[in-house]
Amino acid sequence: MTGQITVVGTGTGAAAPAAEVLAGADLVVGGRRHLDAAELPASAERIVLGPLAPALDAVGEYADRGRRVVVLASGDPGFFGIVRALAERFGPDRLDVRPGVSSVAAAFARIGLTWDDAVVVSAHGRDPRTAVNVCRAHPKTAVLTGPGAGPAELGAALARSASGRVLVVASALGDPVHERVERVSPAEAAARDWGTAVSVVLCLDESRAAGPVRTLAGPAVRPAGWALDEGGFTHRDSMITKFEVRALALARLGPRPGDLVWDVGSGSGSVAVECARLGAAVSAVERTADGVGRIRANAVAHGVDVHVVHGDAPDALDGLDAPDAVFVGGGGRELPAIVGVCARRARRTVVVALAALDRVPAVRAALTDAGYGTDGVLLQSARLAPLPGDVTRLAATNPVFLLWGTRTPLFEEGVAQ
Numbered sequence: 001m002t003g004q005i006t007v008v009g010t011g012t013g014a015a016a017p018a019a020e021v022l023a024g025a026d027l028v029v030g031g032r033r034h035l036d037a038a039e040l041p042a043s044a045e046r047i048v049l050g051p052l053a054p055a056l057d058a059v060g061e062y063a064d065r066g067r068r069v070v071v072l073a074s075g076d077p078g079f080f081g082i083v084r085a086l087a088e089r090f091g092p093d094r095l096d097v098r099p100g101v102s103s104v105a106a107a108f109a110r111i112g113l114t115w116d117d118a119v120v121v122s123a124h125g126r127d128p129r130t131a132v133n134v135c136r137a138h139p140k141t142a143v144l145t146g147p148g149a150g151p152a153e154l155g156a157a158l159a160r161s162a163s164g165r166v167l168v169v170a171s172a173l174g175d176p177v178h179e180r181v182e183r184v185s186p187a188e189a190a191a192r193d194w195g196t197a198v199s200v201v202l203c204l205d206e207s208r209a210a211g212p213v214r215t216l217a218g219p220a221v222r223p224a225g226w227a228l229d230e231g232g233f234t235h236r237d238s239m240i241t242k243f244e245v246r247a248l249a250l251a252r253l254g255p256r257p258g259d260l261v262w263d264v265g266s267g268s269g270s271v272a273v274e275c276a277r278l279g280a281a282v283s284a285v286e287r288t289a290d291g292v293g294r295i296r297a298n299a300v301a302h303g304v305d306v307h308v309v310h311g312d313a314p315d316a317l318d319g320l321d322a323p324d325a326v327f328v329g330g331g332g333r334e335l336p337a338i339v340g341v342c343a344r345r346a347r348r349t350v351v352v353a354l355a356a357l358d359r360v361p362a363v364r365a366a367l368t369d370a371g372y373g374t375d376g377v378l379l380q381s382a383r384l385a386p387l388p389g390d391v392t393r394l395a396a397t398n399p400v401f402l403l404w405g406t407r408t409p410l411f412e413e414g415v416a417q
Helices: 032-037 052-064 083-090 103-110 128-137 151-161 186-190 243-253 270-277 289-301 335-345 357-369 409-414
Strands: 005-010 027-030 045-048 069-074 095-098 119-122 140-144 166-171 180-184 198-204 260-264 281-286 307-310 325-328 349-354 372-379 382-387 391-396 400-407
Touching: 005 083, 027 032, 027 052, 032 045, 032 069, 045 052, 052 069, 052 083, 083 095, 103 140, 103 166, 103 198, 119 128, 128 140, 128 151, 128 260, 128 281, 151 166, 151 186, 151 198, 166 186, 180 186, 243 270, 243 325, 243 349, 243 372, 243 400, 260 270, 260 335, 270 281, 270 289, 281 289, 289 307, 325 335, 335 349, 335 357, 349 357, 357 372, 357 400
Parallel strands: 005 069, 005 095, 027 045, 027 069, 119 140, 260 281, 260 325, 281 307, 325 349
Antiparallel strands: 140 198, 166 180, 166 198, 349 400, 372 400, 382 391
16 A cells, blocks of 8 residues: 655745644655744654655655655745656655745745746756856746855856846745845845845846736747848848858757857847847857947847847957857958867857858868867858849859857867856
8 A cells, every 4th residue: 555645835925734734644754944834743753855865765665655744845846846756756646736835926926026927947956057048038037046056156147248137036935034035236146145045036137027918928939930031130231141041050059048159250140139039148249339239239129138248259258158059250360260269168069150261171170179070061042033024033142151060079078167
């Protein structure tokens, strides 16, 4: 005979478990504060959650003997919580889950915002760079924090490229004495010691946070198309990556939520904007002041956030966080050196667009020397163009070399973190 495992969400504004839930429990598992707040049966064994594996072993031993087990968790235990581990180990049919209010719902409630359009990301026990990049890309994000990935670490990273964000730090949610909800800048968050009571951090771009009424929960729906027509961007004298080239470049870059993409030699920012539309965080590096203005205008026009860096590559790349993917456009004599720097920093792939045949061998060598498997194509296209008399001709576009390198496993351990 196997016993039922009751999982109760507590804290975050929820009342302590009712006496009838705990009555007859043979084993109660939970965090120390949850156990201390509950009236446990005198005969029940209690296990304070630390490492998960020993606790799951004990739950299994009791439940397999038909003994009654209660697990106390924070908020909604099915939302980035212990329900996943319990269901994987024992099967969902053996669980009786009684959810409380999640820390994310409580935090948004405290500041009077809806969160049906928020992105929720967990940094608890995970690499915090994913959470940072999601915060950079999206206007309304909730971050479930953990050791080494709290408000100070998030603030320090965002201060470098998204200093205008507002961080709402919610601590000890549900505690009538110690609960605090504070609004700070990334720099202010980085300068504080927040202790261990932080429940969740909200990251808001208040210029974009108030979106339209939604019918589908979650972040904004991904765009129905990409490789947008050049007419959708402000550019100078047709100096823009053509949509045929952009289509293949985006396929090789693979931008996605949680990624950071560099667009080096950004020009009009068309590649940067398209990567941001697909959910990635983006840093665009541009040497000219008028180019910087065009990138910002194009980002605003398409409703995305692009971190724009005014400076010459490769020096302008020094202060940027390591990217997952890099697009390099343009092509002066310094191009191979720039590609080499990008290749040493990138975690996954580098894509290079260039018009000059003479640069191809050196760029390919720069990718190969950095440990990338390389490939490429010469893209030549002809577009339909109208002629007088209701007839159509083909108008050739300038040929462009597109080279790309994908990092091989041999070199992955040496990538800059």
